[in-house]
Amino acid sequence: MPEGPEIWRAADKLNIALAGEVIDDLFFAFDSLNEFKKELIGLTVEKVEPRGKAILTSFGNNLTMYSHNQLYGKWMIRNRGNVPNNNRQLRVAIHNEKKSAFLYSASDIEMLKDEEVENHQYIQKLGPDVIHPETTPNDILDRYRNEKFINRKLTTLLLDQGFISGIGNYLRSEILFYSGVHPSLKLRDCTDKQVQKLADATLTLSRRSYETKGITNDPEIVEALKREGASRKEFRHFVYNRTGSYCHKCGNEIQEVKTGGRKVYYCPNCQEK
Incomplete structure (x- = not known):
């Protein structure tokens, strides 16, 4: 399972690829997420934030996607039009004009309202984040x-x-x-x-x-x-x-x-x- 340092580096790369960019296409493997697809296309990704071993992707319309990589989940970033060559199961793909971000193999993915994030069953139990710059x-x-x-x-x-x-x-x-x-x-x-x-x-x-x-x-x-x-x-x-x-x-x-x-x-x- 990826640990804090790996999750923070993944979030850094996702921020570079996605933050401030307009979403022009999306893929969700789960029906529970597909209902948000039309609403999210055309919006700008605000930020990608690590929380413990989870990642929060904020879309700027009061919605945040929670994803936890668990044992086998992995984010991959490619230039737009390129797709990773692997045997993993694709769960999420976020595309903008220049970049695509693919989340493979993770199963713990939810869409939350912003006000629900801090009360999420995983996030509300977290101790201080060892990598966060404000942790002393x-x-x-x-x-x-x-x-x-x-x-x-x-x-x-x-x-x-x-x-x-x-x-x-x-x-x-x-x-x-x-x-x-x-x-x-x-x-x-x-x-x-x-x-x-x-x-x-x-x-x-x-x-x-x-x-x-x-x-x-x-x-x-x-x-x-x-x-x-x-x-x-x-x-x-x-x-x-x-x-x-x-x-x-x-x-x-x-x-x-x-x-x-x-x-x-x-x-x-x-x-x-």
């Missing part, structure tokens, strides 16, 4: 210090979009590693210093991933590995999806553990219990 370090630290989360296991808590929105599986492993926190711990087990490190890592790595197109590793480590001829898979992350490889910090072997059916990756030396 104190906003994130306050979440880690909030008593209602104190008894939660960190590996579960970090995936809860009501805690902090935008974190997914790779960011979870990377945040825990960068903080030096073992994946078996609950929030209540952490010292004040560890809590501060968790909050710092949450912002630092999420925004680094957004800015670098998915790289969470330290820039100096990345550059050193590139000089050695390492592949992107080898230099992209500290621990995520690197089971059996050496830790970039200490040289020990990266391990994995399953929690909630999903793997968490960690260094037993850098993340002692």
